[in-house]
Amino acid sequence: xxxxxxxxxxxxxxxxxxxxxxxxxxxxxxxxxxxxxxxxxxxxxxxxxxxxxxxxxxxxxxxxxxxxxxxxxxxxxxxxxxxxxxxxxxxxxxxxxxxxxxxxxxxxxxxxxxxxxxxxxxx
Amino acid sequence: xxxxxxxxxxxxxxxxxxxxxxxxxxxxxxxxxxxxxxxxxxxxxxxxxxxxxxxxxxxxxxxxxxxxxxxxxxxxxxxxxxxxxxxxxxxxxxxxxxxxxxxxxxxx
Numbered sequence: 001x002x003x004x005x006x007x008x009x010x011x012x013x014x015x016x017x018x019x020x021x022x023x024x025x026x027x028x029x030x031x032x033x034x035x036x037x038x039x040x041x042x043x044x045x046x047x048x049x050x051x052x053x054x055x056x057x058x059x060x061x062x063x064x065x066x067x068x069x070x071x072x073x074x075x076x077x078x079x080x081x082x083x084x085x086x087x088x089x090x091x092x093x094x095x096x097x098x099x100x101x102x103x104x105x106x107x108x109x110x111x112x113x114x115x116x117x118x119x120x121x122x123x
Numbered sequence: 124x125x126x127x128x129x130x131x132x133x134x135x136x137x138x139x140x141x142x143x144x145x146x147x148x149x150x151x152x153x154x155x156x157x158x159x160x161x162x163x164x165x166x167x168x169x170x171x172x173x174x175x176x177x178x179x180x181x182x183x184x185x186x187x188x189x190x191x192x193x194x195x196x197x198x199x200x201x202x203x204x205x206x207x208x209x210x211x212x213x214x215x216x217x218x219x220x221x222x223x224x225x226x227x228x229x230x231x
Contacts, residue, residue, distance in 0.1 A: 037218075046222055046224055046225070047167070047210060047212070049219055049220055049221070049222075052218055062218045064219055098166055106173070106178075107154070107155055107157070107172050107173040108155065109173075109178075109212070109214060110159075110167070110169060111172075111178065113166035113167060113168075116165075
């Protein structure tokens with residue numbers, strides 16, 4: 001049974017870096033048949049895909065246009081997890097952040113989700 | 124960008140009612156459409172993928188249909204545990220798939 005467990009702070013100051021981790025159990029971050037994603041949800045923006053990382057003989061990352069230049073998603077094979085870093089945050093980055101898995105066999109649907117982390121950007 | 128709309132934005136239903144939710148894409152997305160259920164304080168849960176394929180473990184009272192730009196989620200006989208918000212999501216423009224704004228189903 002695949003599970004994703006998120007960790008990270010719930011409060012970040014403006015202009016600082018938001019950092020979250022998603023620990024994977026029951027699957028491997030290095031699997032070549034899935035992608036590992038970050039999504040956020042806020043009342044103003046709804047559900048918004050932020051980016052992903054995946055392994056296909058080498059590592060790849062893709063990012064949403066809305067956050068490109070501020071975001072990094074990295075895998076950690078030794079810990080079997082992946083992380084999100086979002087730089088230069090503003091109050092508009094206040095949201096609930098989710099990690100999620102996409103298996104190739106499900107037409108790019110998100111089948112497993114982390115529990116969510118509510119992040120507030122405030123001084 | 125592909126925009127997703129849903130209707131209605133909310134509805135009230137009684138246990139046992141048939142519930143229909145519609146999702147429309149701003150351009151053709153073939154059958155790259157998923158449906159999710161979200162309860163307060165929880166992550167979304169995948170119900171349907173590929174427009175009409177039922178995710179493992181999801182009750183058969185949920186069904187999806189459609190292709191191109193117009194899609195439908197039907198709950199054939201709504202149960203107390205089905206009161207939640209439902210989202211559609213297109214994965215045609217992977218990786219930047221977009222979600223609909225949601226339809227809240229509550230108890231009449």
